[in-house]
Amino acid sequence: MSGGASWRGKPPCNPNGRGYRRSPRSSRSPTVGRTGGGNRAGADAGVGSGGGGLARADLDGAPLGAGVTAVFVGPEGGWSEHERAVLPPAVALGPHVLRAETAAIVAGVLLVARHR
Numbered sequence: 001m002s003g004g005a006s007w008r009g010k011p012p013c014n015p016n017g018r019g020y021r022r023s024p025r026s027s028r029s030p031t032v033g034r035t036g037g038g039n040r041a042g043a044d045a046g047v048g049s050g051g052g053g054l055a056r057a058d059l060d061g062a063p064l065g066a067g068v069t070a071v072f073v074g075p076e077g078g079w080s081e082h083e084r085a086v087l088p089p090a091v092a093l094g095p096h097v098l099r100a101e102t103a104a105i106v107a108g109v110l111l112v113a114r115h116r
């Protein structure tokens with residue numbers, strides 16, 4: 001080593017600049033189960049009527065009801081007719097089309113704010 005520095009044992013970093021110690025990582029993936037019955041993913045629960053509390057975000061949706069506990073956020077191009085038929089009723093997240101990432105945040109904020 002130049003400059004008179006000497007290391008006892010391992011140097012603080014490996015050659016690519018990362019430390020030797022790493023936090024443990026889980027090799028398990030999250031498990032997603034079915035929500036509701038059949039192919040309708042809880043569509044018979046109704047918007048905010050309990051019984052599953054699922055809704056999908058859409059511009060022409062109803063206001064977020066008290067029983068909604070989860071909101072499906074779709075693609076920025078909108079839901080297909082098939083998706084509209086098999087997913088739960090629609091709720092509105094506001095008057096504008098939102099990017100998928102923004103819609104997920106807005107849905108989460110509205111769900112949390114409703115419980116305060």
